[in-house]
Amino acid sequence: MPQVSCGLNMARFVLYSVVLIVLCSVPTHCQKKNESEGVIFLEEYDIRAKELQNRAVIAGWNYQTNLTEENAKKQVELNLEVAKFSKDVATDASEYDWENFSNFTVKRLFSMITTLGTAALEDEEKLEEYNNLLSEMEEIYSTGQACEYDDPETCLDLNPDLEDCMADSTDYNRLLFCWEGWRDAAGRRLADPYTKFVELSNEAVRADGWNDTGEYWRSWYETADFQQQLENIYQELQPLYQNLHAYVRRKLIDTYGAEMVNAEGPIPAHLLGNMWAQTWGNIYNLVIPFPNKPSIDVTDEMVRQGYDARRMFNLSDEFFREMGQIPMPDSFWERTMYTRPDDREVVCHASAWDFYLDNDVRIKMCTKVNQEDLVTVHHEMGHIEYFLQYAHQPLPFREGANPGFHEAVGDLLALSVSTPAHLNKVGLLPELVDDPEVDINFLMQMALEKIAFLPFGYLIDQWRWRVFNGDITPDKYNEEWWKLRTQYQGIVPPVPRNPDKDFDAGSKYHVPANTPYIRYFVSFVIQFQFHEAMCSLSGFSGELHKCDASAGAMKEIAGSRLAEMLRMGKSQPWPEAFEVLTGSRAMSAAAILQYFAPLIDWLEKQNENETLGWDNGWTPPYDCEGTGGFTCLDGSRCVRPADKCDGIQDCDDNSDEDPILCETPNDDSSIMTSSLVVVLLAVLASTMMTSWT
Numbered sequence: 307m308p309q310v311s312c313g314l315n316m317a318r319f320v321l322y323s324v325v326l327i328v329l330c331s332v333p334t335h336c337q338k339k340n341e342s343e344g345v346i347f348l349e350e351y352d353i354r355a356k357e358l359q360n361r362a363v364i365a366g367w368n369y370q371t372n373l374t375e376e377n378a379k380k381q382v383e384l385n386l387e388v389a390k391f392s393k394d395v396a397t398d399a400s401e402y403d404w405e406n407f408s409n410f411t412v413k414r415l416f417s418m419i420t421t422l423g424t425a426a427l428e429d430e431e432k433l434e435e436y437n438n439l440l441s442e443m444e445e446i447y448s449t450g451q452a453c454e455y456d457d458p459e460t461c462l463d464l465n466p467d468l469e470d471c472m473a474d475s476t477d478y479n480r481l482l483f484c485w486e487g488w489r490d491a492a493g494r495r496l497a498d499p500y501t502k503f504v505e506l507s508n509e510a511v512r513a514d515g516w517n518d519t520g521e522y523w524r525s526w527y528e529t530a531d532f533q534q535q536l537e538n539i540y541q542e543l544q545p546l547y548q549n550l551h552a553y554v555r556r557k558l559i560d561t562y563g564a565e566m567v568n569a570e571g572p573i574p575a576h577l578l579g580n581m582w583a584q585t586w587g588n589i590y591n592l593v594i595p596f597p598n599k600p601s602i603d604v605t606d607e608m609v610r611q612g613y614d615a616r617r618m619f620n621l622s623d624e625f626f627r628e629m630g631q632i633p634m635p636d637s638f639w640e641r642t643m644y645t646r647p648d649d650r651e652v653v654c655h656a657s658a659w660d661f662y663l664d665n666d667v668r669i670k671m672c673t674k675v676n677q678e679d680l681v682t683v684h685h686e687m688g689h690i691e692y693f694l695q696y697a698h699q700p701l702p703f704r705e706g707a708n709p710g711f712h713e714a715v716g717d718l719l720a721l722s723v724s725t726p727a728h729l730n731k732v733g734l735l736p737e738l739v740d741d742p743e744v745d746i747n748f749l750m751q752m753a754l755e756k757i758a759f760l761p762f763g764y765l766i767d768q769w770r771w772r773v774f775n776g777d778i779t780p781d782k783y784n785e786e787w788w789k790l791r792t793q794y795q796g797i798v799p800p801v802p803r804n805p806d807k808d809f810d811a812g813s814k815y816h817v818p819a820n821t822p823y824i825r826y827f828v829s830f831v832i833q834f835q836f837h838e839a840m841c842s843l844s845g846f847s848g849e850l851h852k853c854d855a856s857a858g859a860m861k862e863i864a865g866s867r868l869a870e871m872l873r874m875g876k877s878q879p880w881p882e883a884f885e886v887l888t889g890s891r892a893m894s895a896a897a898i899l900q901y902f903a904p905l906i907d908w909l910e911k912q913n914e915n916e917t918l919g920w921d922n923g924w925t926p927p928y929d930c931e932g933t934g935g936f937t938c939l940d941g942s943r944c945v946r947p948a949d950k951c952d953g954i955q956d957c958d959d960n961s962d963e964d965p966i967l968c969e970t971p972n973d974d975s976s977i978m979t980s981s982l983v984v985v986l987l988a989v990l991a992s993t994m995m996t997s998w999t
Contacts, residue, residue, distance in 0.1 A: 310423040318634065338403035341412060347402065348415050348700065351395055354445035355701045359665045362388050367659060369441070371643055372672060374446055374984035375653040377443040384438045387508075396420045408866035415586045418702040418876075423522055424507055426514035436506040443818035446495050448653045452487025455934040457949055462579070464488060465646070465654040465672050473588040474580050477560055477733070479933050485576035486637055486933075489813045496812030497988075503820070504773060510652050519991050520771035527708045528879050535893060537826070539831055540764050542895040543757075545918075546902060548758050550678045550911040551796050552916040554578075554586065555592040570917045571924030572798040575791070582814050583797050584762040586754040587678060592663060595750050595908070596743040601728055602751055604734040605676040611734075615644035618680050621732060625723060628856045630865035632694040635665045646672035655815045656682055658689035660704065667693045681720045688716030696875030703875040707883035710828025715872065717833040718840065724752065742904070749851055749905035761794035763827035768794075769811060784808045796920040799934075801928050801946060807954075824897065833886070834897035839888040840864045851902045965985040 339347075366382040396419065404416035427433040451461035452468060462468050462484070471484035498868055500533040507519045516522040524532055551573070558567045569571060579588030586593075590603065608618075619642070623634050646654055654672035661667065669686045673679050692715050696704050706712035722728055726748060729735035769790050772778040778786045786807055792798055802808065811817045840848060846859025854862050871887040881891035899906070930937050930944035937944050938957035946958045951968035961967070 314370050339401050340403065341407045341409065344402045344404055344407060344412055344416065347410075348412065351419065354698045355391070355395070356662045357390060358391055359701065360661050360666075363659060363661045367661075367670070367956045368861070370444075370657075371647075371650075373653070374444055375758070382434065382437040382441055385440075386430075386434055389427070389433055391418075392422055392425040396422055397652055409461065409865055414877070415700060415702055418615065422514045425518075426511040427506065427510035428513055432506055432509070436503070436510065437507070438681055440820060442818075443496055443499050443503065443812075444653065445498070447492050447812075447815060448819045450488065450492035450495070452491050453483065456482070458870060462487070466674060469581060472576070473579055476561060476592070478566060478577075478930070481576045482928070482933050484803060485581065485947070486948075488581060489808065489810050490946075491965055492818075493811070493813040494807055494948065495810035495811045496779075496818050497783070497807075499681040500809065500812055500818065501783075507820075508774060518774040518776070520767070520774040522769075523824075525768070526630040526822075527828075529824075536612055536764070538559065539893060539895050540827075543760055543831075543898065546753075546899065546906055546909075548918045549906070549913055550753055551920070552913045552918050553909055554589070554593050554754075554758075558589075558914060561592055566926055568921070568924045568926075570651065570921050571920065571921045572792050572796045574800040574926045575797040576658045576800045578758075578797070582762070583795065584759055586758040587751065590751050590754055593754070595746050599741065599744050599747055600737065600739065602729070602735070602744075602748045603677050604680075604729055605678075607734050607736070608680065614670075614676050615675070618675070618683045619644065619669075619687070620672060621680070622684045622723075625665070625684065626687065626691055628861065629719075629868070630862050630868060631691050634690065635667070636696075637665065638669075638690065641666070641668045643668070643670045653821075656686055658686045658693070662692040662701065662704070663696065665694070681724060684715035684720045684723045685713075685975075688719045689693070691715070692872050695872035697872070699875040699877060703877040707871075707874065707876055707878070707880035708828070709822060709825035710832060711880065711883070713825050714830030714833040714836055715868075718831060718836040718868075719834065722840075725852060725854045727852060727857060731854070731857065745851070745904060746908050749902060752851070752903060753905055756898070758822045760797075760827065762791075765790045765794045766811075766814070766816065766823040771815070781805070784810055785896075787811045792920075792922050795898070798925055800926055801933065801996055802925075804946065804949060804956075805936055807949065828893070831893055831895060831898060834901050835884075835888050835890065836868075836973075838897040838900070840868065843867055846920075851904070886999060901952065920925055936967075940946070970990060 311790055312460050317798065362384040365381045369381040376915065379770045399416055404413055404420075407413045409415070425433075425810055426438065427436060428745075430509065453459075454463040462471070468484045468488050471479065475481050475484070500957070504519075511522040514522070515524070523942065526852050529535065555567060555573050556570065556870060557567060562577065565575070568665070573583075575583045577589075578586045580586065591597075619639075625632055643652070646652060653670070653816075656669070656671040659668045659670065667690045671682070671686060672680075673683065689712055692706065693704075714826055717944055726735055726738055726744070730738040746851070767786055771785070772786070782805075788803060789801060799810070815821075816823050835851075837853070837855070841850065841853035841858070841864075842856040843860065843864035844853075844855045845860040846853045846858045847856065855861060858864060867887055873884050874883045874886065885891050928944075934947040935944045936947075936950045938959060939961040940957070940959045942958055943956075945962045950962050958961050
């Protein structure tokens with residue numbers, strides 16, 4: 307009997323347990339944890355999350371400053387650990403009735419830690435593959451080299467070799483080699499891993515409730531009509547860009563000739579002084595409005611005064627101190643990577659790092675002594691200042707109010723640093739003159755950096771959003787990339803692109819590094835609103851482009867208001883933080899148009915006889931053999947260097963894969979045949995200047 311009784315009691319216990327489990331699977335029947343318990347949970351989460359995030363950032367730093375397989379493996383391991391931790395925390399957070407909590411901050415924190423993004427990928431093997439792809443793409447980009455066509459043993463790194471080539475050369479064909487060589491070295495190799503990466507990224511965010519990765523990225527701005535706001539701002543700024551484009555195009559015709567640059571066409575992409583034609587400051591000497599007036603470029607003066615990377619960083623730190631901001635901690639100076647090391651491969655792309663514990667903040671940069679990098683140093687230090695100001699916040703709030711804020715804060719300080727008044731104050735510009743023509747020179751220099759960038763900053767994520775939502779399929783990646791670049795930037799590739807092999811988007815760091823880019827467009831707009839506010843608060847009166855906020859009589863007030871905004875981090879929706887500094891809650895193009903008003907008037911007068919805009923159908927001619935190409939023996943087309951002898955037939959007659967062409971000859975007969983091929987190529991080359999349409 308006791309056994310029967312015991313068995314009956316056990317059966318009842320099991321039955322009650324099953325009922326309890328069923329009931330508790332329905333939220334309306336379960337008692338979720340309350341707000342007081344939620345606060346304790348968040349406090350414990352923050353301690354654990356910061357410790358783990360610190361280890362993950364250290365692994366990322368170690369990899370990017372020493373590109374080895376071992377460091378790549380450790381980075382992936384830590385990324386997987388972070389993803390697992392995030393999932394576990396999100397699961398634990400679901401036990402709390404946080405959506406009905408009364409405290410805004412507590413609800414916001416719970417909302418942020420339950421949004422997993424790509425960490426939501428359930429399949430652990432796929433999650434590991436996702437992270438491995440990120441490391442692989444970053445390594446391909448960072449170790450890519452362009453090798454000389456006539457000397458394959460001589461290979462050029464992106465930084466400094468190819469970037470210096472794009473910045474300094476005015477040899478049309480040499481620029482073409484550097485431009486095309488980088489895309490062959492990096493872009494082509496990234497096409498396949500990027501395609502797989504897109505699939506995994508979308509699968510991950512769909513598990514978190516998003517339609518695709520682009521929608522997830524846009525959610526960070528907490529603005530329902532975000533895309534429409536951006537389009538409206540872009541349309542306001544487009545006339546200024548078109549005027550700058552028309553003026554620069556005319557100046558490039560003076561340098562390269564009307565055959566290579568068409569007065570009504572898009573500009574060949576390799577002529578604008580930058581590997582990606584994103585900023586045009588390096589061709590300032592070709593387009594300077596008043597060449598007989600003093601230059602605002604202080605590079606030569608920096609070299610003359612013996613500047614090195616550390617001194618450039620010290621100068622930036624002094625600027626922040628003058629504005630009443632937090633000085634750089636001692637560990638920053640000890641741990642920052644100032645220049646490219648000689649003993650290992652690194653990711654040279656400049657970046658600022660927050661390690662989340664012990665005020666550990668660093669910059670990684672392959673600094674060169676020039677004005678461009680001086681501005682970049684101030685930009686990266688702006689990021690560091692933001693890190694330091696919001697270091698007291700819980701981990702989810704240790705971000706910019708929206709992704710554009712971080713970039714805007716960096717550039718905000720650079721706007722003051724770039725002024726002739728500031729450069730004169732720090733001893734880098736010997737003479738400060740009040741001359742309208744010098745002002746136009748300065749504004750042109752700024753426009754080549756700020757206005758030239760706007761369509762580029764706008765289009766990259768226009769392309770990626772369409773890639774993520776499936777509107778652009780892998781077979782159309784490159785075609786659609788160039789449609790957007792021609793549509794928005796008015797530039798065109800200098801040689802034909804191969805739709806089956808080229809992946810030119812991959813030649814831009816932020817694509818393989820999976821860094822969203824619309825933040826930069828946002829930042830280039832709001833930084834001028836920030837600048838206008840800082841100048842007003844500092845007591846400056848005058849034309850906006852002349853303002854150095856660090857020299858104003860009330861600069862402490864301006865610095866205090868800036869710090870108040872920075873300390874907020876992401877604890878409030880971005881309009882709240884925006885209002886603290888600017889008094890406004892909306893993005894606007896008004897401040898940037900005010901800043902460039904004198905240049906706008908001047909450009910409109912210069913362009914009275916110019917065509918604004920461009921004919922999308924025009925493409926530049928090029929010399930096939932003269933630029934490393936190969937003309938098919940049937941004369942049908944020019945095969946570009948990377949397509950020759952790559953095992954894939956491009957010529958109808960397969961002459962681009964002929965063993966005699968592709969292999970080192972070993973006997974006299976093959977030498978004679980090879981010589982005949984060379985003669986035929988020379989005859990063909992003398993009869994044509996190839997157009998790639």
